[in-house]
Amino acid sequence: MGGPSKFGGAKVIGMTSKQEMPPPGGYPKVKHARYLPNRGPSGAALWLGSAFVIGVGFYMTGQENLRRNADKLEKRAARLSLYPFLQAEEDLRYLEREKGMLKEEAELMQGKKGWVVGDTIWNRKGVWRPPTTGV
Template sequence: MSAPLPKVFVQDLPPKGGYPIINPKRYLPIRVTGATMWLIGTATVGFGIWRMMYGIRKMNEMDQERFNARLAMAPFLQAEEDIRYCAEEDAKLKKEAEVMKDIPGWEVGKSVYNSRKWVPRPQH
């Protein structure tokens, strides 16, 4: 069974004062010619390449500066390493003299290899 119909009908009417005016004009995007698009694209790519070259140049400058700093520090680092090596070598020679004191004819610090080339001792 269906619901009873209302006794008063309400009809859809326009709002008071009417509907707003409809603008029939079409909204089309601005047309861009192929030459303009090509020019914008070329300018964008050119700017990107320029920025990339600028960044590479800056990185090369920083690499050169880092290289020069390391080159300037190399003598100091080598001097520190030489001091450390001499102290360690003295300790090893003292230990060798103590361990081999009972062996006749043993020369402390003499190489056991038959070579004239100097090679630093292996680090253990």
């Protein structure tokens, strides 16, 4: 047997080494490029879509604000048209209360000499002040 080879094994006598060669015409090309499928819309499409959605939202908000303001204006006009009637009713209630208080004052002070019914102790002659009642 032959002596030891440099890899530690014994050489086989009568065996020659043969270089392995590529097939005729060469090996086929190796596909090394990655296949990345399309993963959704592009950045520009996302921006345009977002801008469109935001624009529609602002438009709808503006339309709702116009509708709400028209409703407020209608309600305000209705209240302003009713105010004179409500004020007239309150004035009637005030006059009835005032008449009742003057009647009660006349009954209470009937024996007092020099007492003028409806006269005030404060110097407010000729000055009318609105009643302190809430409407």
